[in-house]
Amino acid sequence: MKLSNIVENLSLEVKTGENNLQNDVTGAYISDLLSDVMANGKEGNVWITLQTHLNIVAVSGLKNLAGIIIVNNRPVQEDVLQKAESEKVTIMSTPLPAFEIAGKLYQLLNG
Secondary structure (H helix, E strand, C coil): CEHHHHHHHHCCEEEECHHHCCCECCEEEECCCHHHHHHHCCCCEEEEECCCCCHHHHHHHHHCCCEEEECCCCCCCHHHHHHHHHCCCCEEECCCCHHHHHHHHHHHHHC
């Protein structure tokens, strides 16, 4: 499924990476520990997290993730957004908690 379909169906706000919405999504990984995502996230996954610091961009690039969904409408600092744009990392946000957005994403991907 394309990232654009997920953005549309889950009403996500795209913060960075508008040009990457045709990326294929292969699944998702939910974690707030960077080392856990580095060890277990898979290429093409969407990462669901509440983390908003600069290191999320590096981890996403390292694992070649399809994008990052920030939960609970947590604000993302401008320096993080700028780094994400320069690294071609898609950051999206949702007002939903991780549990709810993960459930909706699971239903969408496994319809």
